[in-house]
Amino acid sequence: MIPIKLPHIESVSRKVLGNLGIELVDIDAFTCCPDPVVFGAADRLTWLTVAARNIALAEEKGLNIITVCNGCSQTLRMTNKTLKSDLELKGKVNKILSEVGYEFLGKIEVKHFLQVLIEDLGVKEIKERVNAPLNDLKVATHVGCHLTNPSEIMEFDDPEDPVVLESLVAALGAETVDYDLKTQCCGVSYAVVGQRKSLNILLRDKLTSMNEAGAQCITTGCPFCFQQFDLGQLLSAKEYGLRFKVPVLFYSQLLGLAMGYTIEEVGYTYHKVRDESFEKKVESR
Amino acid sequence: MLLPVEYKTVIKRHPSLEKCLKCSVCHQNCIASLYSGVYDLKNIFLFDVFTRGAIDNQNLWNCPICDYCYERCPYDVKTIEVLEALKEEAFLKGLAPTSIRNQVEQTISTGFGFPITSFTQTLREKLAIPSLKPEKSEDLKKIAEKTGLNGILKESKSKGK
Numbered sequence: 001m002i003p004i005k006l007p008h009i010e011s012v013s014r015k016v017l018g019n020l021g022i023e024l025v026d027i028d029a030f031t032c033c034p035d036p037v038v039f040g041a042a043d044r045l046t047w048l049t050v051a052a053r054n055i056a057l058a059e060e061k062g063l064n065i066i067t068v069c070n071g072c073s074q075t076l077r078m079t080n081k082t083l084k085s086d087l088e089l090k091g092k093v094n095k096i097l098s099e100v101g102y103e104f105l106g107k108i109e110v111k112h113f114l115q116v117l118i119e120d121l122g123v124k125e126i127k128e129r130v131n132a133p134l135n136d137l138k139v140a141t142h143v144g145c146h147l148t149n150p151s152e153i154m155e156f157d158d159p160e161d162p163v164v165l166e167s168l169v170a171a172l173g174a175e176t177v178d179y180d181l182k183t184q185c186c187g188v189s190y191a192v193v194g195q196r197k198s199l200n201i202l203l204r205d206k207l208t209s210m211n212e213a214g215a216q217c218i219t220t221g222c223p224f225c226f227q228q229f230d231l232g233q234l235l236s237a238k239e240y241g242l243r244f245k246v247p248v249l250f251y252s253q254l255l256g257l258a259m260g261y262t263i264e265e266v267g268y269t270y271h272k273v274r275d276e277s278f279e280k281k282v283e284s285r
Numbered sequence: 286m287l288l289p290v291e292y293k294t295v296i297k298r299h300p301s302l303e304k305c306l307k308c309s310v311c312h313q314n315c316i317a318s319l320y321s322g323v324y325d326l327k328n329i330f331l332f333d334v335f336t337r338g339a340i341d342n343q344n345l346w347n348c349p350i351c352d353y354c355y356e357r358c359p360y361d362v363k364t365i366e367v368l369e370a371l372k373e374e375a376f377l378k379g380l381a382p383t384s385i386r387n388q389v390e391q392t393i394s395t396g397f398g399f400p401i402t403s404f405t406q407t408l409r410e411k412l413a414i415p416s417l418k419p420e421k422s423e424d425l426k427k428i429a430e431k432t433g434l435n436g437i438l439k440e441s442k443s444k445g446k
Contacts, residue, residue: 003409003417004399011412031396031421037350038388039398041372042381046432050392050425096431100424149352150365159356185316189349193382195321198347202320267412 001223002068006250008267009223013068013252017113019259020121020129022066027057033075036146037189040075049093051079052104056097065110068252070146070222073112078153080110112147114221114251115156118164126171131260132285133173139254140177140215140246141165142229144222145185159183168251169219172258179213181206186228196235203228203236211244216278218248226250234272245275257282288375295334299367304360307331311354311364317347326354329371330364345372346385379441390438393429396421 002010017024033051034040040047055076058065067073083090084106094103111119117126141162148159157164160183166176184206190199207229210218218229229248236242249257249268256266263282268274296302312318315326324347345368354364375381376389392398401417409416429435 001398004397004401004405007405007409007412007414011414014414026415028418029422029424031425032392032398034392035388035398038346038385039392041346041350041369042376042385042389043432043434043437044369044373046393046429046434049428049432053424053428096428099431100427102424145349145351145353149356151356159353183353185349185351185353187316187320187349189317189347190321192384192388193344193346194384195323195344195347198320198322202316 001071001227006223006226008270009068009226009250009252012250012256012261012266013113015261016252016255016259017066020117020125022116024066025061025063027061029057030054033069033072035071036075036078037071038192045092045096047075048079048082048089049096051075052083052093053097053100053102055080055108055110056102056104059105059107062108064108066113066116067110068113068221068223068250070112070144071224073110073115074146074154076110080106080108081153112156112221114147114165114168117168123167123171126168126255130172130258132258134254134258134282135173135285137174137281138177138214138216139169139174140179140182140210140213140218141169142182142186142218142220142222142225144220144225147221165219165221165251169254172254174254174258177210177213177215179209179215181209186222186225186232188224188228191228191232197239199228199232200236200239203232204240204242207233207236207242207244207246210246215246216275216281217254218246219251219254220248221251223250230272237273245273245278247271247273247275247278288371288378288380290334290371292335295367298370299363301361301363302334302367305331305335305362306360307335308359310357310359311362314353314357315348316351316353317349321347323347326364330367334367344382345375346382348372377437379437381441386438386441389434393425393434393438395419396425 143162143165148157151159169176187199187202253266312326317324318326323344
């Protein structure tokens, strides 16, 4: 999703992660993870094998994998854990992989970038890199289902009461708002099967909940959730005449703003939903 | 879309279902049931799987695999595993929506989940990030041949589904 539909998020993520001292190595042969919602449910064995190939590529270079997508995290972490513990399945997958010259060994770790930030860097380190704190900015966090669930695989946060993303937002000087539908899924599957009307209702409810809690913007670490709150908000607002706008920023965009990048430099101008009062707030720091 | 499901077969494949006391916590937390209007976890799982033997709910793929039915089930029934197995069975029998099949085919044939457009390439150049090759690798096609996925996709296409 990000490289093709949201390259501005790739661009800002490369910048901010680099600024934090995280060296990103491109592996050209990486393919789509593949996604856990459509592909993962359609053909489990092919899904596991393609994911295992991606992991094997990183293993060949002796590198861990960092992702900027909840779906990629879930696919690769599930594959990693499943094949490390189910030796019969690992054998089956490796037999297929050997036909394309790879072998899954189970030697590396996969983490979402938010997980790397909280576990490997820590809030203190992030605070030290903040040059332009987002003071008084009220942010609604949406961590997204596939980063917290299933909890024994993702090991990121409590799915019922997620707080990690909140602490990462607080590290930037911003304030998070608590809202009723915080753990509700963004409904991405509706977009895939063409259930636009249902999706518009879901997003109307979720966005209204955020707005009523006082959110001036949304943040997430998932590009699919991002699309729901950007393009999806535009479509829902049109159908239901929503009288508010709550622009969404990927966490790396918020981090970029806090590091001192401008609104243009973090790619905000590519968004479908933009709000003047949010822009004024950020630009007046 | 009717997917005949026999109770005995389902229980054999998913023994955790025997613990289900039909408390409906999964249904109450299911956003696909709440919003879709065509998907109802109570019917697809609690009633159809246990009582009728045929899944007559449309649109299994309204389920986003958010896993909240799994996380919140008080009896560790692992509901989501049954739903994923039903989706896989439906896909293998050529009963998945075209959009689902197209996305799988797109991934296998190019290595990307979405088609690359000239707009993408232009924007990537403007942002000074590496350009994307239109086709990543032949490996995925070979993997899909070995697993049988290619055969399933060809069959679905020839049936016009």
